[in-house]
Amino acid sequence: MTGRPRTAVLPPSLRTRLGLIGVLAALVVAVLAVLFAGHSRPSRVDSWLVSPTADSVGPPLRYIADTLDFLGEPTGSVMVVLVAVICCLLLRRPRAAVLMPAGVGLAVGTATLLKQLVGRTIHGPENLSYPSGHTTYFTALAFVAALLATDRLGLGGRAGTSLVLAATLAAGATMGWAQVALGAHYPTDTLGGWCTALAVVPATAWLVDRAADRMADRMAARSADRPAGVGRREHR
DSSP states (O other), X not given: OOSSOOOOSSXXXXXXXXXXXXXXXXXXXXXXXXXXXXXXXXXXXHHHHOOTTSOOOOTTHHHHHHHHHHHTSHHHHHHHHHHHHHHHHHTTOHHHHHHHHHHHHHHHHHHHHHHHHHOOXXXXXXXXXXXXXXXXXXXXXXXXXXXXXXXXHTOOHHHHHHHHHHHHHHHHHHHHHHHHHTTSSOHHHHHHHHHHHHHHHHHHHHHHHHHHHHHHHHHHHHHHHSOTTTTOOOOO
């Protein structure tokens, strides 16, 4: 041990709760994937919620939806994640700075892989739709930001979990609305994207903490094994 406090990016008080939520979210993703595999039409739930066959909003809401959509595109998402990483470093939270690109990247990568496996399409066979990568991205971003806020505010398990769920729900609903409004996804695609982030990010955060703890322990062991005089200048 180094004697220095270690700030886990996934606080121990949240691990069990967020872990269970992650497992449930993964089950939802899997169930929806089986139900919609190979489909090219909206489900009954999708049709009941909204008609996703065409753009459903006009100005000024259209401008808001377009802006949100841009933030989920490669250029916009890289800019946002880069700013978020810089903020984490300024707040002296290196683990959060690692989790931000790692968690978001793995979540979006998982969504991209699922799209290929599920094969659900919208507006033509080339437009894979399940799950929504944009919704996954925005939810994952909010997830990491909420973990950082939980640490800064010193929230306990119940309050911290509530904050994470509120933040991810708001982010998922916002981006999900934009994607459905623009006709890019069915509503159930956005649900799948939200759940994908809830399943991937806590697992990634746990791995980041494990790797950081092991690195810290190795550095502490090397320092303990080093002779007391090594590295010191002899003054005459």
